Amino acid sequence: MSGTGAAPAGADLVIRGALLLDGSGEAPVTGDLAVSGDRITGLGDLARTVGTREIEAAGRALAPGFIDVHTHDDRLLLADPDMKAKTSQGVTSVVVGNCGISLAPLRSKALPPPPFDLLADAPEYCFAGIGEYFAALDAAPPATNAVALVGHSVLRHDTMDSLDRPANDREIAQMRDLMAEAMDEGAIGMSSGLFYPPARAAATAEVMGVAEALTAGDGIYTAHIRDESEHVLDAIEEAAAIARHADVQVIISHHKCAGAANHGRSVETLALIDKLRSEQRLGLDLYPYVAGSSVLLAELTRDAARVLITWSRAMPEAAGRDLADIAAEMGVDQIEASARLQPAGAAYFMMDEGDVRRIMSHEATMIGSDGLPTDVHPHPRLWGTFPRVLGHYAREEGVLSLADAVRRMTGLPAAEFGLKDRGLLRPGAFADLVLFDPETVADRATFDEPLRTAAGIDAVFVNGEAVWTDGAATGARPGRAIRRSETNRGR
Numbered sequence: 001m002s003g004t005g006a007a008p009a010g011a012d013l014v015i016r017g018a019l020l021l022d023g024s025g026e027a028p029v030t031g032d033l034a035v036s037g038d039r040i041t042g043l044g045d046l047a048r049t050v051g052t053r054e055i056e057a058a059g060r061a062l063a064p065g066f067i068d069v070h071t072h073d074d075r076l077l078l079a080d081p082d083m084k085a086k087t088s089q090g091v092t093s094v095v096v097g098n099c100g101i102s103l104a105p106l107r108s109k110a111l112p113p114p115p116f117d118l119l120a121d122a123p124e125y126c127f128a129g130i131g132e133y134f135a136a137l138d139a140a141p142p143a144t145n146a147v148a149l150v151g152h153s154v155l156r157h158d159t160m161d162s163l164d165r166p167a168n169d170r171e172i173a174q175m176r177d178l179m180a181e182a183m184d185e186g187a188i189g190m191s192s193g194l195f196y197p198p199a200r201a202a203a204t205a206e207v208m209g210v211a212e213a214l215t216a217g218d219g220i221y222t223a224h225i226r227d228e229s230e231h232v233l234d235a236i237e238e239a240a241a242i243a244r245h246a247d248v249q250v251i252i253s254h255h256k257c258a259g260a261a262n263h264g265r266s267v268e269t270l271a272l273i274d275k276l277r278s279e280q281r282l283g284l285d286l287y288p289y290v291a292g293s294s295v296l297l298a299e300l301t302r303d304a305a306r307v308l309i310t311w312s313r314a315m316p317e318a319a320g321r322d323l324a325d326i327a328a329e330m331g332v333d334q335i336e337a338s339a340r341l342q343p344a345g346a347a348y349f350m351m352d353e354g355d356v357r358r359i360m361s362h363e364a365t366m367i368g369s370d371g372l373p374t375d376v377h378p379h380p381r382l383w384g385t386f387p388r389v390l391g392h393y394a395r396e397e398g399v400l401s402l403a404d405a406v407r408r409m410t411g412l413p414a415a416e417f418g419l420k421d422r423g424l425l426r427p428g429a430f431a432d433l434v435l436f437d438p439e440t441v442a443d444r445a446t447f448d449e450p451l452r453t454a455a456g457i458d459a460v461f462v463n464g465e466a467v468w469t470d471g472a473a474t475g476a477r478p479g480r481a482i483r484r485s486e487t488n489r490g491r
């Protein structure tokens with residue numbers, strides 16, 4: 001394992017004297033790491049290993065590349081394959097297809113209704129099957145790795161003539177067949193977005209029926225639950241029941257307690273999550289902000305203390321402005337102003353800082369950005385999530401140790417999603433790496449200036465190749481579309 005043998009060993013790259021945060025959550029140790037090809041080949045004291053390239057990394061931290069478990073990067077991977085919003089933060093793998101929406105399978109020319117427009121606004125970005133989507137990624141690889149979920153709302157759109165009613169048995173069977181096909185073609189599981197209008201009419205039994213397609217391949221089920229405010233406990237129970245029915249693992253997406261009336265209720269939700277976790281495989285993720293973001297929906301504006309417009313097709317100049325100011329200028333209330341801005345997106349200030357910290361501190365919480373890369377004036381989580389956890393919440397506020405913060409971005413998500421040979425610094429693992437300055441790493445993206453890159457991220461490697469160095473993308477695109485068959489799932 002270490003290079004203490006007689007003859008000097010060679011490696012493509014040796015990073016020396018770094019604080020090694022191995023992704024397990026264990027306290028860091030100072031040491032060296034060697035890479036050859038796409039793998040980590042040595043770890044420890046590598047004094048006798050000679051690298052073709054060497055990096056002196058005293059004072060720097062070296063961690064496994066971050067895994068963004070909750071993204072809407074489905075189209076970004078193809079449209080802007082440098083993936084700078086992610087690589088600039090140290091992210092080396094993304095999970096796409098969350099919240100019930102994915103670019104595949106989509107067989108009709110008609111696009112699904114919002115929130116699908118968070119992903120794409122034209123049919124040329126859609127794919128008839130997840131196999132075609134993966135083939136497009138293989139043909140034009142991005143800078144990061146990707147695994148893909150299939151959205152339940154998209155299956156509804158494929159199968160049903162109207163989305164404002166529950167599916168009948170024939171339609172559920174069709175959705176289940178489409179989902180099973182997607183699993184065969186490499187999808188890692190299914191997401192649902194029962195909160196959103198295209199899936200709101202879906203009964204629990206409908207999602208259970210479709211989720212049966214996940215059982216054979218041990219797919220994962222991620223849930224943007226039906227209600228994140230008053231009925232949040234019922235909604236968590238519903239997602240858990242769907243997963244129990246299909247005997248699969250469930251992830252509660254971007255867990256929150258929205259609306260002032262629900263602030264503090266993470267005490268209740270985490271108690272429920274603990275109880276469920278003693279009975280079934282259940283996890284959760286979080287982005288580190290008190291504001292959410294989505295399409296502009298009147299019911300979300302009611303729960304929010306402040307609404308910031310992130311894009312509007314009817315009124316593009318509204319992006320980056322407060323809905324309250326726009327409504328005042330129009331001389332109407334915010335509901336009417338929202339209607340006039342459609343189609344549009346917004347950030348909603350609707351969570352409590354205490355809840356964010358309590359959820360972040362839960363042992364099972366992973367970090368996921370939920371960034372919206374097509375927004376004109378996006379929520380800063382798109383460019384700031386991971387450095388914000390490391391800098392603001394770990395270093396400055398002490399909510400987590402640095403090693404535990406890294407674990408929630410690396411070892412934990414790799415284990416939860418079954419990403420083989422990723423998420424840990426181990427000889428033989430893929431060389432997905434981030435080298436950063438633990439004293440300066442910080443998010444710089446704000447709600448006013450959301451496109452600012454993070455501070456303190458020195459170098460990022462994906463499958464052994466540098467994708468981000470010295471504050472810029474290298475242009476290398478070594479990312480891989482990871483099929484389910486290449487993961488630890490698949491019984």
Ligand SMILES: [Zn+2]
Pocket residue numbers: 098099224253254
């Ligand atoms: Zn969501």
